[in-house]
Amino acid sequence: MQRIGIDRSRPLAEEPHTGHNRFHPEIAPICALAPGEEILLETRDAFDGQLPPGSADRDVGRMDGGRVHPLTGPLWIEGAAPGDGLEIEFLAIEPQPHGVSCILPGFGLLRDRFPDPYLVHWQIADGWATAERLPGIRIPGAPFLGVSAVAPSAALLERWSAREQRLVELGGEAQLPDACGAVPGGACAAAGLRTIPPRENGGNFDVRQLTRGARLLLPVYVEGALFSAGDAHFAQGDGEVCATAIEMGATVRLRFRLHKGWAAGRPDLGPVFELPAQPAAGAALGAMGMPITAGGENRAGDLELASRNALLNLMDLLEARGYDAEQAYVICSVAADLRLSNVVNSPNFVVSALLPRSIFL
Numbered sequence: 001m002q003r004i005g006i007d008r009s010r011p012l013a014e015e016p017h018t019g020h021n022r023f024h025p026e027i028a029p030i031c032a033l034a035p036g037e038e039i040l041l042e043t044r045d046a047f048d049g050q051l052p053p054g055s056a057d058r059d060v061g062r063m064d065g066g067r068v069h070p071l072t073g074p075l076w077i078e079g080a081a082p083g084d085g086l087e088i089e090f091l092a093i094e095p096q097p098h099g100v101s102c103i104l105p106g107f108g109l110l111r112d113r114f115p116d117p118y119l120v121h122w123q124i125a126d127g128w129a130t131a132e133r134l135p136g137i138r139i140p141g142a143p144f145l146g147v148s149a150v151a152p153s154a155a156l157l158e159r160w161s162a163r164e165q166r167l168v169e170l171g172g173e174a175q176l177p178d179a180c181g182a183v184p185g186g187a188c189a190a191a192g193l194r195t196i197p198p199r200e201n202g203g204n205f206d207v208r209q210l211t212r213g214a215r216l217l218l219p220v221y222v223e224g225a226l227f228s229a230g231d232a233h234f235a236q237g238d239g240e241v242c243a244t245a246i247e248m249g250a251t252v253r254l255r256f257r258l259h260k261g262w263a264a265g266r267p268d269l270g271p272v273f274e275l276p277a278q279p280a281a282g283a284a285l286g287a288m289g290m291p292i293t294a295g296g297e298n299r300a301g302d303l304e305l306a307s308r309n310a311l312l313n314l315m316d317l318l319e320a321r322g323y324d325a326e327q328a329y330v331i332c333s334v335a336a337d338l339r340l341s342n343v344v345n346s347p348n349f350v351v352s353a354l355l356p357r358s359i360f361l
Helices: 057-061 154-169 187-191 303-320 325-335
Strands: 002-004 031-033 038-043 071-077 085-095 098-103 118-125 128-130 144-149 202-204 215-219 225-233 250-259 272-274 284-289 337-342 350-356
Touching: 002 031, 038 071, 038 225, 057 118, 071 250, 085 144, 085 225, 098 325, 118 325, 144 215, 225 250, 284 303, 303 325, 303 337, 303 350, 325 350
Parallel strands: 002 038, 031 071
Antiparallel strands: 038 250, 071 225, 085 215, 085 250, 098 118, 118 128, 144 202, 144 225, 215 272, 284 350, 337 350
16 A cells, blocks of 8 residues: 655655645646555645644734645545546544644634734644633544545636626635645646635545545546545534634545546536444534624625624524633634534524534533
């Protein structure tokens, strides 16, 4: 079994032969493997080691955002061709002993309410994560990869770049190509897609159920598929509301299969997946949110507003338990699940936020 090793004490830029942090079809593969073969990949944390043990709130604001998502890869899968499907089976995900969660200025569902950086260091051991800054909280491990992706074709790279440019011109939000901090450099840096948003090729979808035993199926756009992975999370709530989970480095064991012709003729096909049996849910605290403003105005169908209200209502419950607003926000990001409970009863659709009682010591 092949193993791709890295030195996590060094940033990706000092080991460019191990990975990349942009999506581009001309990034050279770092190894090749046959369908059915297993591989071990070592991954860096999402911030490329910029928040090591001992770092503080101020260091969050000083990070180089261009270095986010150092991915290990790409891998050349023998026989993979455009129009195929690449199946990735997650066999094992072993966490590193240190993780971080942080509130990032400008990011997160409540970014307007939390303008200042805030950092939590987690100690990971024996399947649990604990943090001095969050007393009385113990988070059970459910590790997964936040980013799994194949390379876009040159045509898709151009199309996706253009649609995100149009979105920005219309007043929307997108991170456009930017060579600052990019690995590799050159043309791939100047035109490469940022890894923050997920796309049809996979990427940063943060589906926390893709743990050990899950299978992910991605459409193949280029010869060899060029698969990459990273951004491992020890645990996360559905929604990742403050923009971070328990971010960590990991060692992952993967196996690949090819489904010839699976994506042929379906250019807009996106990722699909199959999950192992899910554990039964235990006792939980819950809160609901509806699309109603603080002034009492209905905004029919506004699921973002309903999600915000559900989150704020759940955070109120945590603050009643003695946690401050920043602590409550991070706890919800790593452990609370946002669920669509009702999308038919207009004008007030309902989003629920559920927090397992088991995290309280």
